[in-house]
Amino acid sequence: YLHLLSWVLGKVSTLDRGYTALANAINLSTGGITYQSRAFSAAADDAVFKPKFVVKGKALSHRLPELAALLAEILGRSRFDDHRRLRELVREARSVWETTLLNNGHEVASGRALGYFSPVGWYTESRLLPFYQFLVQIEQNFDRQAEEIAERLADTARRVFTRNNCLASFADDEASWDRAIGEIDAILSSLGVDRRPPASFEFAFDRRNEGLMTSSKVQYVAQVANFRRLGRERREYCGSMRVLQTLLGYEYLWNKVRVQGGAYGCFARFDRNGNMVFVSYRDPGLRETLEVYAGMPGFLRRLDLSSREMTKFIIGTMGQMDAPLTPAAKAERATEYYLRNITQADLQRERDEVMATSLAELKGYASLLEEALAQNYICVLGGEARIRQNRDLFANLVQIVV
Numbered sequence: 001y002l003h004l005l006s007w008v009l010g011k012v013s014t015l016d017r018g019y020t021a022l023a024n025a026i027n028l029s030t031g032g033i034t035y036q037s038r039a040f041s042a043a044a045d046d047a048v049f050k051p052k053f054v055v056k057g058k059a060l061s062h063r064l065p066e067l068a069a070l071l072a073e074i075l076g077r078s079r080f081d082d083h084r085r086l087r088e089l090v091r092e093a094r095s096v097w098e099t100t101l102l103n104n105g106h107e108v109a110s111g112r113a114l115g116y117f118s119p120v121g122w123y124t125e126s127r128l129l130p131f132y133q134f135l136v137q138i139e140q141n142f143d144r145q146a147e148e149i150a151e152r153l154a155d156t157a158r159r160v161f162t163r164n165n166c167l168a169s170f171a172d173d174e175a176s177w178d179r180a181i182g183e184i185d186a187i188l189s190s191l192g193v194d195r196r197p198p199a200s201f202e203f204a205f206d207r208r209n210e211g212l213m214t215s216s217k218v219q220y221v222a223q224v225a226n227f228r229r230l231g232r233e234r235r236e237y238c239g240s241m242r243v244l245q246t247l248l249g250y251e252y253l254w255n256k257v258r259v260q261g262g263a264y265g266c267f268a269r270f271d272r273n274g275n276m277v278f279v280s281y282r283d284p285g286l287r288e289t290l291e292v293y294a295g296m297p298g299f300l301r302r303l304d305l306s307s308r309e310m311t312k313f314i315i316g317t318m319g320q321m322d323a324p325l326t327p328a329a330k331a332e333r334a335t336e337y338y339l340r341n342i343t344q345a346d347l348q349r350e351r352d353e354v355m356a357t358s359l360a361e362l363k364g365y366a367s368l369l370e371e372a373l374a375q376n377y378i379c380v381l382g383g384e385a386r387i388r389q390n391r392d393l394f395a396n397l398v399q400i401v402v
Contacts, residue, residue: 001156002053003131004138006035007093008153009055012085015077019085022074029066033057033074037127040339041120043346044237046226046273049120050339052167053160058328061176068183072190075161080153083146090142090149094135101132101400105220105381106267109212110279113224113379117205118275121224129212129400136401163188164195167339171331209378211387211394218263218282219382221289225372228274235368239353240361241270246317247362252299253278256292261285272342276372286380287390294373300366305359317354 010026010033013019026033034056042048055075059067080086101108108128114121138145166188170180227235248268257266263283270276278296280289305313325333337343380387380394387397 001152002037002160003127004090004093004134004149005153005156005160006037006053008080008086008089009035009078010074011089013079013082014073015079016073022070025066026070029059029063030070031058031060033067033070039120039123040336041271041273043272043340043342044228044274046118046120046228046271046275049123051123052339056328056332061172064172064176064179064183068187072187075157075187076190076192078157080150080157083150086146086149086153087139087142090135090139094132094139097132097135101129101381102214102216105216106222106265106279106281109220109222109379109381110224110277112210112212112381113222113377114275114277116207116209116224116377116379118226119201119203120273121275122203122205123201158192159194159196161191162194163191164193166191167335169331169335171327207377207395209376209393209395210380211390211397212379212381212400213384213387213397214381214400216381216383218284219286219289219380219386220280221283221286221378221380221382222277222279223290223293223373223376223378224275224277225375225377226274227270227276227368227372230368230371230375235274237270237272237274239350240357241365242321242350242354243313243317243357244268244362244365245270246313246320248278248296250313250316252296253292256295257283257285257289261288261292263289272340283382286382286386287393290378290393296373297366297370300363300369303359303363305362310357310359314354314357318351321351321354 010022011019014022017025034054036054036056037051038054039049039051055071057067057071111121111125111128115125138149142149168184168187170177170184172180228237245268249266253266253268257263257280261280261283263280263285265281266279266283266289267281268276268278278293283289337347378393381400384399387394391397
C-alpha cells in the first residue's frame, strides 16, 4: 500500500478541491511534485537501511508559498473514499507497470536477485514485480476490496506523514532560507503525530534463482553478489571499484554481450554497501551471457593496459562521478548522502582512490569476482521458450502475465 500511495497521491481529491482542480493548481504553480517509496542503505552495510517516502516538489522562488500549501494539502488532506477514481488509478497503474516491467527488465531482474540475500535489496525490489502482482490482484478483486483499499490507503498516509518523522531538504539561494523555514513549519503543522515505535522487517532469504517467463523475445540476465560478505576477511569499498566498473562496462561486457552477443546493453555496478550487479538489457542470449560473466576473472588476469589506456578509464570514471547537476539534483544527492552517512571526506577519498588506480589493482580484483560469481545468485526475465530451454540454470520458473 505504500507503493500504491505513491501512485495515487496528487491524483485523488483532497478535502479542499477535486482532483482535476488539484492537478491544474500543481501545473500552474509548480514544476511538478513526485512521490516515491525508497530505501537508503548505510554506506557500508546493506543490512542497515532507512525506508523513506520521498516527496519532491520544485517551483520558482516566488511560488514557494503555493508549493508549500499544495504539499500540506496533499500530504495532510487527501481523500481516498472516491472508489470510482481509485479504480481508474489502479487500472492505470497496472497498465503502466506492465510496460515498465518489460522496458526496465534489467532493474526487475537485478533487483529480484539482490532480494535473495540483501535486506535493502529485498525492500527495494518490493516496488517492482511484487507491486505489479499486487496491482493485478486488487484490480481483479476491486469490487470486493474497494472499502478496504480506501481505508488502508488512508491509514498508510496517517502513519507515514507525521511531523515527528519528517526530514526536510531545501535548495535555493541563501536569501530564501528564512522564508523557507516558515513554509516548512507550515507544512509540518498540517501533519499529525504518530509515536508508534519503528517496525522491524522479517526477511525470508533464499537462493531462488528464478526464470521470470514472459512473452518477450529478449532476456534481461542478472547475476549479483555482495563483496563485503565474501570469505573470512571483510572487504571494504574502494574507489578503484568505480574504475573496474567502467572497465568492465565499456570494454569487456560491451564487446562480449553487446557487440558480439547482440544485446542492447550490459552493465556492471559496485555499491558502497557491497552489492554488486552484472545485468544485460534486451539480450537475445541467456546462458551465453552468464558464461561471459564467468569469464570476467580471466579477463582481468590477462589484462594489459598502457598508461594511456589507464588514463582513459580513469578520466571516464571521474566524468561519471562529477557530472554537472541541477539544483534539484544537488539537493537530492545531498539528502541521500546525509541518510547514508556518506561524508565529504568519503567522497574525496573515493576520488583520490580513483585517481591512484593501478593496473595491478584492477588485476587483483579477479579473485574477488571469481568468489562473487561462485555465490551463483542469478535471475533472468525473458521469453518463456528461451528460459525453458535453459531450465537447468534455475531453481524456480515463474510465469509473469503481462
